[in-house]
Amino acid sequence: MNPVTGRLPRDNHRLAINPDPCTGCLNCMMACSQHRSGGADPDSSAIRVELEPFDGHHRIRFCRQCPTPACRAACRFDAIVAESGRGPWIVLADRCTGCGACVTACPFHAMMFSQISGKAFKCDLCGGSPECVSACHFGVISWLPPGVQSPRGIPREDLDPSLGRS
Amino acid sequence: MYGGYAGRILHVNLSTRVIEIQSTGDYLPQGIGGRGIAVLIALESIRRGMTPWDPAAPLIIMTGPLTGTMAPFSGRTTVCGLAPQGHPHEWYTRSSFGGHFGPELKYAGFDGIVLTGRASEPVYLEIENERVTLRPASDLWGLGLIESQRRLIDRLGSAWRIFAIGPAGENLSRIAVAATETESASGQGGFGAVMGSKMLKAIAVRGTGALRIADPERFETVCRWVREEAHGSHGWPHTPRLDPEHVRKYGQRFQACTQGCTIRCFDARYYRHVPSRLCPGKRLAGQIDCIAGLFPGIPGTFYDWKLGFEAGFEVSQIANDEGLNHWEILVGLMPWLRKLSQTGELTHIDGILIDLDSQQFWVDLFRAMSRRTSETASILAEGTVRACERLGIGREALDELYPCWGYAGHWDGHGDHINRIFFPFWIVSAIQWAVDTRDPISSGHGYVQNLMGWCLENSPVHGIPWEDIIRIGTKVYGSPSSVDPAGGYEGKAFPAYWHGHRSVMKDSLPVDDQVFPRVFSKKTPDFFARAGDLEGPQFEHALFVSATGIPWSETDFDHFCARTIHLERELLIRLFDRSRQDDETLIPYLQKPENRINPYIGHPMSLDPLHFRDVLTEYYELRGWDPATGHPTPRTRELFRLPGPT
Numbered sequence A: 001m002n003p004v005t006g007r008l009p010r011d012n013h014r015l016a017i018n019p020d021p022c023t024g025c026l027n028c029m030m031a032c033s034q035h036r037s038g039g040a041d042p043d044s045s046a047i048r049v050e051l052e053p054f055d056g057h058h059r060i061r062f063c064r065q066c067p068t069p070a071c072r073a074a075c076r077f078d079a080i081v082a083e084s085g086r087g088p089w090i091v092l093a094d095r096c097t098g099c100g101a102c103v104t105a106c107p108f109h110a111m112m113f114s115q116i117s118g119k120a121f122k123c124d125l126c127g128g129s130p131e132c133v134s135a136c137h138f139g140v141i142s143w144l145p146p147g148v149q150s151p152r153g154i155p156r157e158d159l160d161p162s163l164g165r166s
Numbered sequence B: 001m002y003g004g005y006a007g008r009i010l011h012v013n014l015s016t017r018v019i020e021i022q023s024t025g026d027y028l029p030q031g032i033g034g035r036g037i038a039v040l041i042a043l044e045s046i047r048r049g050m051t052p053w054d055p056a057a058p059l060i061i062m063t064g065p066l067t068g069t070m071a072p073f074s075g076r077t078t079v080c081g082l083a084p085q086g087h088p089h090e091w092y093t094r095s096s097f098g099g100h101f102g103p104e105l106k107y108a109g110f111d112g113i114v115l116t117g118r119a120s121e122p123v124y125l126e127i128e129n130e131r132v133t134l135r136p137a138s139d140l141w142g143l144g145l146i147e148s149q150r151r152l153i154d155r156l157g158s159a160w161r162i163f164a165i166g167p168a169g170e171n172l173s174r175i176a177v178a179a180t181e182t183e184s185a186s187g188q189g190g191f192g193a194v195m196g197s198k199m200l201k202a203i204a205v206r207g208t209g210a211l212r213i214a215d216p217e218r219f220e221t222v223c224r225w226v227r228e229e230a231h232g233s234h235g236w237p238h239t240p241r242l243d244p245e246h247v248r249k250y251g252q253r254f255q256a257c258t259q260g261c262t263i264r265c266f267d268a269r270y271y272r273h274v275p276s277r278l279c280p281g282k283r284l285a286g287q288i289d290c291i292a293g294l295f296p297g298i299p300g301t302f303y304d305w306k307l308g309f310e311a312g313f314e315v316s317q318i319a320n321d322e323g324l325n326h327w328e329i330l331v332g333l334m335p336w337l338r339k340l341s342q343t344g345e346l347t348h349i350d351g352i353l354i355d356l357d358s359q360q361f362w363v364d365l366f367r368a369m370s371r372r373t374s375e376t377a378s379i380l381a382e383g384t385v386r387a388c389e390r391l392g393i394g395r396e397a398l399d400e401l402y403p404c405w406g407y408a409g410h411w412d413g414h415g416d417h418i419n420r421i422f423f424p425f426w427i428v429s430a431i432q433w434a435v436d437t438r439d440p441i442s443s444g445h446g447y448v449q450n451l452m453g454w455c456l457e458n459s460p461v462h463g464i465p466w467e468d469i470i471r472i473g474t475k476v477y478g479s480p481s482s483v484d485p486a487g488g489y490e491g492k493a494f495p496a497y498w499h500g501h502r503s504v505m506k507d508s509l510p511v512d513d514q515v516f517p518r519v520f521s522k523k524t525p526d527f528f529a530r531a532g533d534l535e536g537p538q539f540e541h542a543l544f545v546s547a548t549g550i551p552w553s554e555t556d557f558d559h560f561c562a563r564t565i566h567l568e569r570e571l572l573i574r575l576f577d578r579s580r581q582d583d584e585t586l587i588p589y590l591q592k593p594e595n596r597i598n599p600y601i602g603h604p605m606s607l608d609p610l611h612f613r614d615v616l617t618e619y620y621e622l623r624g625w626d627p628a629t630g631h632p633t634p635r636t637r638e639l640f641r642l643p644g645p646t
């Protein structure tokens, strides 16, 4: 983190989401929760897929690791810090009072709140190898180096041009 | 409590409104979950003479230890009870469904729900973690299955999952489904009508709890292996793709038909914006799974109606909303009506011309059936087999389409023309059908679909030669004759026996039928499925043990499957005097020529009753049933600690 600007370095890998091919399988959430809690507990997942079975546009909430995050700015207890000084942003449980200001502040609804611990929690990128990325078999979640654009739309390899029915 | 379980079963008496909680542990480990626990409950509570309409008859909705975990293809739930669709008896049977309802039920703290009684007015059951409430549903009664879900979600919140019925269930149609989301139905059996008879419109659930996993490290590893090995649906060798035109025009997407699915499925597609033909300007969204792909019709085939994609899609969504069973409509009722209209036995239904190319005909018929607004349509709502009896017409056509038990043909080489199977492989299906109470393929695709999907006749580009199939088949079934395309009746009893066990596994854990068991693979040099330290057929056991911590060997697991089959048989004997004579019901149906010719034989085959009876005897002997009666022998009763006739 730049000590002057308080920003994360620009060369960090980042999570990127292409929601279009999402099938609603929830593997990402289950893998995340299994990793975080050792059990099947979608409410402990730091990525959330909100299913929309009646229109098919599933919404995915995930942390963008913003350079200057709103959650951090909202926290009066300095509980949100950049891990190892480089990021990702993490919540220090011993400083978090559970006031929920960060949860309200995040414009992406990516700060979660645990009813069990009474504290906020968020995506910590699993130490640089995010479980959700390997759990998603549909190309929705990518782990991208700086400068690489997230894909959009249905992946080309999922299309069969010879089908062409009407 | 073992890992994977929520630990409690909810008992709801709709007559008295008494809600009780039972420990799932009462049925563990011997019942496992799903179908395995359901039969234990059924043996305790279903009495001879009960019908599905009897308020005391339970409707059992059971998840299993893998539901809601990260186990691949595991978000399913199994529904069991006396089935209105069953014929000539309302046999006790099962019908599973996907979506995300079962996992949510477990996060709310329940492994299953047992419904009894009948409410005095329409109600729905609201489960929010500990809080379980019966609420009035008069405002939902009469609404479509999808519309009811929308209303409840508007009221309760988008995180809620709903299992509901449509007008067909309310009006006790024997082909009524209960379903969640737009397409995930407990379809065969008519369980939607059982819910309707209990005046229960829907079950809404929201859970925020967690499930413990016994051995998280091993479980995660096995999940990863299974996920990475399971590369195509239906055991098929290649991965399906989307139609670019449908992607652009209708917003076509792959869609998981259940939580935890990681494959691009042949069947499950979501469409985000399909123009309505009936309401110009309106756009429809919804899922098409499995047989619903047949709604548009396939001109030039047996299913030659010409609705086309847009009309067919709309019709499928209306069938879903009305709560009608797709398989029955598409593989049974419509081909039957077409034959009757061709022979002149029935040309109009209550004044409306039978015209399978007309979207309006389908929609009007569905609404008249599900709401029972006209006389003949109301009779058709009883299911085609009973309609044939009541109307006194169409027997010949019915005998071509319906093997037995009230369900239309399914992978048996005769009734359904959609599945590409030829002799001798449908002999295994025939045994499966004979000893079951519904079409057995619901969880019994493993043999027919794997062989027919992987052979070069059906998959010329991606399939594998018969010599490889025979090598692997010999390893799995112990005999090359079990999978030899030039073979006959020999070696067919064992696959039926083995896949019977796989079926129980799939309905009890539960896991998806189209994916398991893993046998063939394109990811190993010898085409036999394996991953990590496991062979494909061991996957289910490895998931079960690592999730639950129940220290069963594969032999113990197999013993559970066999015992569940014996217990179900025992129940049928108690309730209906089920016997070998019943099992042979489908023989005349199979004596007609098959639909597809085996290229290694060169002419259409039909069932030889003498040979088939020998194979059935072989099956009974393997199973430990008396070949004369089809009942478990005293030795089997002892070995499996069966409760015995009462």
Ligand code: SF4
Residues within 6 Å of the ligand: A021, A022, A023, A024, A025, A026, A027, A028, A029, A049, A060, A135, A136, A137, A138, A139, A140, A141
């Ligand atoms: S794993 Fe991928 S496809 Fe499945 S819900 Fe998550 S983002 Fe969607």
